[in-house]
Amino acid sequence: MILTATFLSAFAGAALILLLPERHAPLARWIALATALAGLGFAKAAFFFFDNAAGAPDFQYLTKIPWVPSLGISFSTGADGISLVLLVLTGIIAVTGVLFSWNVTHRPRAFFAFYLIIIGGVYGVFQSFDLFLLFVFYEIVIIPKYFLIAAWGSTNREYGAMKLTIYSVAGSALVLLALIATYAASGAHSFDLFALADPSKAHFAPSFQAWAFPVMFIGFAVLAGIWPFHTWAPTGHVAAPTAVSMLLAGVVMKLGSYAALRVAMTLFPQGLDQWRIVIAVLATAGIVFGALVALAQKDLKFTVGYSSIAHMGFVLLGLMTLNLAGLSGSVLQMFSHGIIGGLLFAVVGRMIYDRTHTRDIAALGKMALARELPFATLTFTVASVASMGLPGFSGFIAEFRILSGSWESLPWLLIPACIGVVITVAFTLRALQRAFFPSVTPAAGDHPFEPITLPEKLGGVLLMAATLFIGLFPSVILDPILRSFQSPLMKHLIR
């Protein structure tokens, strides 16, 4: 119940905001904040009360209510360590996203209602164990994303919104096709993930897995920004308003990687073996090309956007290692990049762009940002350091585990992946230095910027604290993740 409360509260908040009379429209952000805080509270409580004892069940908080019995559809939710980590991430991003959109005054009711619907959908995906339910939540996210970008976005927003939506829908179509085929082929007459993954109830012929696995995996991975289907991400992230960039980079891309792990990889082990190398190569290509393209950007937000592709490449590479270090590192990287990506977009979109009205790195270099906006500079520096994977921040432990995992099972991919790490350092330092610490310190700006507001500071501190905390005490979330890979559903992934 505490688990379902996460998305129920989000949808209730959205409904409440829609019912708000016009004259009380400014209240929308308060309702959104309260809802997001409640969701974070529920997620953290679920995380805290999860029974980690040795004999405790692998999946807890299970709810199962028949929904459409004639098709074997049920409302089935629950959580293991992986779900809980991502639920907490969603809560953190939801709260900080509201804080960073405190200045939205254009049609605030619609903005926050759409925002909360996305949050609710994301919470739902991370806890669904019925494939129909999971897909419902997965698709709920699509339409609000479009409107938030097209109506509240910035550069080239209608194009960016439509491109992002078309990619999402194309990915969903692949998933839907694989889902229907899976249901029909299983003979289990059920959409329940546990039943479908149980060889005694459902059996998938190798020839079926050989095509169903790539269709479903790539379908999900489009949303995770897998190369070469990643181009929606930078365009969409740049066009989106700050809170939506944070959501997209922070949690929506994780929907893809999470579902690919939870559904495609668990259901089709033989298909996974056949396609593993191909996907690992695509993931590594994403790391290298994402980083290289980020290096060439003139626009600060595009730099951050392409860095997301590189970081998500690590997530997918970690999934393909099929050993404990790589898989757990992959989930850790989902959390870590969620926080760091969210933080980077918050600084660039809200703290900088809303004040300077430019994202051009060279132009920003002339504005003496380090002196004029010290808090923004501090936040961006911390985020950059975390993004480069320096020890002490969450990115280090995640990428380290992924790389050590791939050393064990895919050693020949380690070299390009490490080159990707180096380029990541290069583009991050380049952006940081040119935009914030140019070699020639410019004279005092002729137009003072509005100071950083309290909500922005709160949001920035929350995200920085999260990445630092996990960097220093990774076992807090690593232990539940490691444990999750021992469950009957997931353990056969470790070869």
Add this chain to the structure above:
Amino acid sequence: MTSLLQSLMSESILVVTALLVLGLGVSLPKARPLITAITILGGFVAAAALLLFPLDGNFLHGMVVLDPLARIFKLVILGLTLVAVVLASESFPVNHFAESLALILFGTIGMMLLVGTEDLLMIFIALELTSIPLYILAAFDKESRSSAEAGLKYFLIGSISAAFLLYGLSLIYGVTGSTNLPEIARLSGAPDPLLIAGIVLTLAGFAFKVAAVPFQLWAPDVYEGAPTAAAALIASGSKVAGIFILAKLLTSGLGHWAGAAGWEQFLPGWAPVLALMSAASIMLGNITALAQSNVKRLLAYSAIAHGGYLLLGLCSATTDSLTAVLFYVVIYALTTAGAFGVVAIVEKQRGGSRLDDFNGLAKSSPVLALCLLVFFISLAGIPPLAGFFGKLYLFTSALANGQHLWLVIVAVAMNAVSLYYYLIVLKHAFVLIGPEDVRPANAPASQVLVAFLALAVLALGLAPNLLLTPLSKDKTTKVAALTTDHLP
């Protein structure tokens, strides 16, 4: 004789209502509210008669056949008629208002007879009774050139297709020696070439009714030119009745001659014909819709595509897939009727149904825009709305016998394409800025009805069992009666 009257009680009530309305139109032509009220009252009494005096059985040698499933569909058709009447009452031209409502009622009687028969002759008569009032309604706006064009086109192509149908039915009768569907089904054996010809001609006639390629050409012009209330009835009620009787004809009459439509495993029969029409309709409808700038025209291409999805389900002819088809056609009819309702109100506010007329709808009438969102997202098959569950069920059941994967791939891919044009309309409503001086729509009843339909679409998406259970509760008397499962 009494039982025959009983079996046709609701239809008789509608006939009386229609005559009464016609009489009122002559004596009190200005009393629009009264005329509307009597029409609606007649519809409710007819529905009540269906619910209070349920009668199952076979009358006049299969001319009138009543079962719980037919009753559900008669109720659905009455509901869709209510939508058309309410929309007409607030948007139809002043002249000959009563006649327009009477025509809607006559068309409804045709549709209700159509779902309650198992006889080829009666099928043809009921189809004509449905079509002729609709031809007139399409041309009802006498001042509009495009309405006249719509009526003429609909009439010409409709009559040609009726000729096809009649020829096909007569060939079927000639080969089998019976006009009664169960009796036709008793004859089995290798298909006679003449019978195949008859089946194909019959399918051509029905393809016109559901606007399937290659008999779709009338749809865009009629949907665009006809008065919106008439278009709503053409798009919803007549489609429900057409799909229902087509399903019945193919399965309980011609079930032996289905053939097969698996990829590279085609066998002669009606299934491959349907499969090809389905694939072509899905592709042509969805792709052509991308280029439309008028929302009614866009809905017409969307209707062609949806006709294709429905035919896809009919290809399989298992209990599950027929339940899915019937479920989906009801959902589709509710959704599209609602979408036409929104269009009718917008037309009233802004004087047109071009994409630009929808600009800023979210600001000028937020509830209406929200309803539009619900209908279009449901048509695009996005959860949690009913259209999603309908499509998922349809595609899943079509795959169940493992043959139609190629069709499902086409359908899923094209369904992804369809989101683009629905989103374009929604973009105009939600993102673009509209004119400042929009008069509020003076159509309270239509607005309430549209909001109700939107809620229904949402509710059926969250709880599909509300409709699914009645459709499949009692397998022996309901959908199973239609399917080929029980045939040897």
